[in-house]
Amino acid sequence: MGCLGNVLWFVFGGAVSGLSWCLAGCLWCITVVGIPVGMQCFKFAALSFFPFGKEVQYGGGAGSFLLNIIWLIVSGLPLGAVGGAYDAVYMKRITEYAELKYRHRYLAGRKKAENGQLCKRCKSYRDI
Template sequence: MGCLGNLLWFIFGGFLSGLSWAFAGCLWSITIIGIPIGVQCFKLAGLCFFPFGKEVTYGGGAGSFLLNLVWLLVSGFWLALESAVIGVLLCITIIGIPFGLQQFKLAKLALMPFGTTVY
């Protein structure tokens, strides 16, 4: 079921979300200082392409908090807004509710991507 869910997800919103994360990763990777943030963006782009069957746990310390603060001000708000809007649009229909819930999970992840672990 996870494989079918991931395939449908990729078609109905996952491709757009993953491309947004990959684009943010490319922009962050332009500078040497932003490369670690860009690498995290590329990891999360993979999660955005195929999120079903994966679990996200949040943690981290002071360094993660500071990176999340910079991230939120520069890129995170817009990625979270995109995921929230797509999630609301998907939740209009009963069939789209599981996909909308995944988008809401990605919106939360877009606000705090550092210090997270994906299983």
């Protein structure tokens, strides 16, 4: 299940998410101060590419908390905005496609019913 889940995840969004994390890691590693955060971004990239079968451990501490706040402001919110934009675009496409398929099937069934054609399989006016 882990291998199949990882392949599906990678194809349907993990590649974009992982590349975003890699870009964030490269940007953080430009400065000497940001290298620890950049290294963590690369760990997140590996997790984003193939998440199934991996375990995440939290180290904790005050320094970790401070870096989490800085990361949230500089990288986390922009990455979330990009992911949200992709989600909105794809959900709109999926919804439009589903609506188009529904209308096509509904109208095709009504047209065939008006012509008096019965479905041979279920003896009704649908799915002819």
